[in-house]
Amino acid sequence: MEPPLASADVYMFVHKKHAHLAPKMAQVLADMKADGTYQKNYDQSLTALIK
Numbered sequence: 001m002e003p004p005l006a007s008a009d010v011y012m013f014v015h016k017k018h019a020h021l022a023p024k025m026a027q028v029l030a031d032m033k034a035d036g037t038y039q040k041n042y043d044q045s046l047t048a049l050i051k
C-alpha cells in the first residue's frame with residue numbers, strides 16, 4: 001500500500017572480529033547496486049513479501 005506508514009534505514013552489522021571485512025563488503029554492495037544485481041535480487045525475493 002502506498003504511501004508506507006513508516007520506513008527505516010537498515011544497516012548491516014558484523015562482529016568486531018570481522019571489522020576488516022567491512023570496507024570490502026561496502027564495496028561489493030556498491031558494485032551490486034551500480035550493476036543492477038542488488039535491484040534484481042530485491043525484485044526476485046523481497047517484492048513477493050511486500051505484496
